[in-house]
Amino acid sequence: MTSASNSLTDTRSEPTVTVGLSQGDVSDFFALLKPRVMFLVVFTALVGMVVVHPTIHPVVAFASLLMIAIGAGASGCLNMWWDADIDAVMTRTRKRPIPAGKIAPGEALAFGLTLSAGSVIVLGLVSNWLAAGLLAFTIVFYAVIYSMWLKRTTPQNIVIGGAAGALPPVVAQAAVAGHVGWESLILFAIIFIWTPPHFWALALVKSSDYARAGIPMMPNVAGPDSTRRQILAYTVFLAPLGLAPVAFGFGGLAYAAIATIGGLGMLALAVQVYRLREGEPAMRVAQQLFAFSILYLFLLFATLLAEHGFGLFRPVFG
Amino acid sequence: MVLASSGRFSGDPMEQNPLPHLTPEEQKRRRRRSVALGLALGALVLLFYVVTIAKLGPGVLNRPL
Incomplete structure (x- = not known):
């Protein structure tokens, strides 16, 4: 490791003078x-x-x-x-x-x-x-x-x-x-419920890294099986929650389609993570869930942006 | 006040706190930091100016003396 500050210490006289440069x-x-x-x-x-x-x-x-x-x-x-x-x-x-x-x-x-x-x-x-x-x-x-x-x-x-x-x-x-308003509170809820399956999928892959650092991530404390169960539970809740903007009227047709397909994709991967528990396939599917979760959230928000920012909003009801 | 290398008293504070020797790479990094800081301050000035005009509009000049 190199020194992060270039210091010069004047040892000829007291008090010691130290000059630090970034x-x-x-x-x-x-x-x-x-x-x-x-x-x-x-x-x-x-x-x-x-x-x-x-x-x-x-x-x-x-x-x-x-x-x-x-x-x-x-x-x-x-x-x-x-x-x-x-x-x-x-x-x-x-x-x-x-x-x-x-x-x-x-x-x-x-x-x-x-x-x-x-x-x-x-x-x-x-x-x-x-x-x-x-x-x-x-x-x-x-x-x-x-x-x-x-x-x-x-x-x-x-x-x-x-x-x-x-x-x-x-x-x-x-x-x-x-x-x-309730629009932003719904967006808050989606990101909030999305976070655990997203980070725990990463934690399953990097559990030895977190263990070395002494961070009590879920796989290191409750074990990988319990983590997989909780990932599935959060995802079961997340998939319908992703459709809440449609129910509240600010998610249009395009958003409804993306949220449905993306939610089903998240569910399918979470089920795979729950089922595959050993070896390379288990790590691979956890990594896929981590990557897909980023894409899922991005697509949800990008669709809302397209619908409201570029006039593409078409209401689902009425 | 310290005795400078010439043997005369100097009031230059740099004589008391001499900067450490910088390598050419360190000098480049310091220059880049200075330029970035200058640009950030300039951007902040511009932002305040534009936001002031946007919030107050032409009325910013229409004030009783």
């Missing part, structure tokens, strides 16, 4: 924001905005979306700062900027706190303080409740912590509508 490149700081997660947040938040057909200025909507993205990035940065020790022992995360020695933990903390405060304040100024409060709650929930508390103490970590990942559509609706 070693991180711009791309390292960008990586601290978890860009892929940020993309998902922007995407789900954008859908949370368009389903309510906001009447506010597009510039204000854009600025709000930008602040939600930065807030999400800030919480990812604070998560990386706190989890640097376990990131270093997991193959999936050991190349992140802090364990790789490219950025000092203190820099990441300062960067994350600055972006957190900045994004909340600017969101409050450009939209409203309900949205800003919800963004602050999301950041605190992810960085403190999930990262610092739940992640290392309970196998329900990603179930409860999943609320942070599900909140962006709610924040977005609050930003453009000034209130929290």
Whole structure:
């Protein structure tokens, strides 16, 4: 590991003077924001905005979306700062900027706190303080409740912590509508119930990685069989829940078709994960469920975006 | 105040806190960080300006003196 700060210590006199210079490149700081997660947040938040057909200025909507993205990035940065020790022992995360020695933990903390405060304040100024409060709650929930508390103490970590990942559509609706409506709450519920089968499918594949890091993921605590049962249970609930936007009138014909086909696909894979428990086929099908779950959520939200953002909405009822 | 290498007293704070020697790669990284920070600040200024105009509209100039 290389030193993350270039320090010079003056040993000739007291007190000791230490000058630190960052070693991180711009791309390292960008990586601290978890860009892929940020993309998902922007995407789900954008859908949370368009389903309510906001009447506010597009510039204000854009600025709000930008602040939600930065807030999400800030919480990812604070998560990386706190989890640097376990990131270093997991193959999936050991190349992140802090364990790789490219950025000092203190820099990441300062960067994350600055972006957190900045994004909340600017969101409050450009939209409203309900949205800003919800963004602050999301950041605190992810960085403190999930990262610092739940992640290392309970196998329900990603179930409860999943609320942070599900909140962006709610924040977005609050930003453009000034209130929290049932549209964004349904989107919240879909992401929230989608999270356990998504992450537990990954945890089944990477269970040795999580065990080495000492993270009590469900397969390591309750065992793979119990995890498979719970994946199936959540998916049985998720598939019909995915159709809730149709029942509430903001999911059209295209959405109904995608949600039905995607839900059946999720169910089929969850049943396969439940049945195949040994060897390479079991790992392969868990990996397939993990990958398909991403596609499933993406398609649900992309269809809503197409229906409401591009005028393709055709009502299912009437 | 410290005694500079020339033997004369210097008021330059850099003499007291000399920066560590930077390799060419470290200098490039520092320059890229500085440019990114400058661009981010510029973007923020532009964002505040555009949002102000969008929220207040032409009325931003129509104020009693």
